[in-house]
Amino acid sequence: MNIIITGLITGSMLALLAISFSLIFGVARIVNIAHTAFYMVAAYCIFSLTGKFGLNPVAGMMIAVVVVTVLGLLAYKFLIDPIREHEAAVLIATIALAMIFQEAVMLIFTGDYRTVSALIEGYFIVTGVKVFYQQVLTFGVVLVILGILWVLLMKTKLGLAIRSTAEDREVANLMGMNDSRLAMITMGISVALAGFTGAVLAPLTVLSPYMWMEPLIMMMAVVVLGGLGSIKGSFVAAYILGFTEALVVFMIPKGAFLKGSVALSIMILVLLLRPEGLFGISFEEER
């Protein structure tokens, strides 16, 4: 039971992170290493807004997401956009950005571990296992956001433009889609989702300036397993990895320290056996 709950929550969180990461990669070929650093910033935002300023947690969440989105758009405009066509440079710039966030958080909040109080306290017991209301809430909210994202991508004009640009940027231009503008919008959505993940997860985790690294590796593993650029792939792979991680942690005594290595092993295996991932498209057709 614990495995299922942890697996579901980790899986959903990874799904949100991996899908939002894939989104901006697909549209603008931006590999945003700082993606999970935005997630960290959101968590710390909540921590200071609710803890220090005594704000209502929901309001804190909203503000955190807005702050992170604005930060993301600024970073895009002034750091990423000028070098957007240079894939290696973008990689390095976003690593630097993640480091900057990490050091900034370190300076402001010190390296001490922090916690954010749950939105709703308490738990109920199913088959002898404690299920915290906060866990259920986080899971539910993440599902709702995934649903909204699906509707946005599949049912709206903006979603159509985002998918078209991701598939063939040149042809998308021929239909009147402005790829620069769409890259900017997608960056906003992508970072907002990262921030949102940080916000809903904050009460369930321990905050530290290094908290972006582990989910980054897990997220990369999900993206590799699911196939770069495939949203369906990211979704399925996220739950596979979420459950694998939960299994390792609960089945192997003191298995928690193995979490990262499982993700890395899966990533290496997939790269060796099936480089295009579960649902990925091979890149042969690209020019």
Added chain:
Amino acid sequence: MLLEIAHLTVRYEKAVLINDLNLYVDTGELVSLVGPNGAGKSTTLRAISGLVAWEREIKRRSAGSEIVLEGTVTFNGERIDQIPAHEIVQRGLVLCPERRRPFREMTVLENLLAGAYLQKDRQKCRETLDKVYDLFPLLRHRSHQIAGTLSGGEQQMLAIGRAFMSDPKLLCIDEPSTGLAPLIRQEVFEKISEISRLGITILLVEQEVSVIFKMASRNYVLSSGKILAQGTGQQLLADEVLRKTYLGL
């Protein structure tokens, strides 16, 4: 004149792809642009639809090879050579690109709706969609099929249908018959004639000279980035040298 290209030159680094090209298309015409492989036919269409300028911007940002684009393109009385690709469509110059390039992961209907991206008026969009479905009944039957699973001929119909959804005044089509079986080719040409009869001006790039010369009101022969000759099919075919050397007939 609906389209007028004057002194168009396109260079990639040192390579001259288009060299001082002049070409015009009048409203209602079906004009063909033919020539051997690598003549610069696609580059011409890409230049007028803004893709060369778009690519130049990307190359400039990535410090890649340099692209030079000179000359003027006038469409409907307005200079469009300085306008970004995504705004040129809005003015009614639409390109159906080489190798069809449907959005392979999306459904037929989604592809068509992508073509109508700039159409704000839902009612008008529906009407155009109906027109496309009347023109290509198979697209109506396949509307929920994933585009990547269509046959080559069907993908070509989809690509033309998608371009039609952009409400073109001038429809540029790049090699629609390449790689298709003879019967399907014929069908594609019939559809293009039909679109022409609807009053839409067409600039067509093709390899199938014998068929095209019968359809087009005027033709341009392009080789190594230069216009070698222009005229009606009959006029061009009367030139022995041209016929043997450049048209392969």
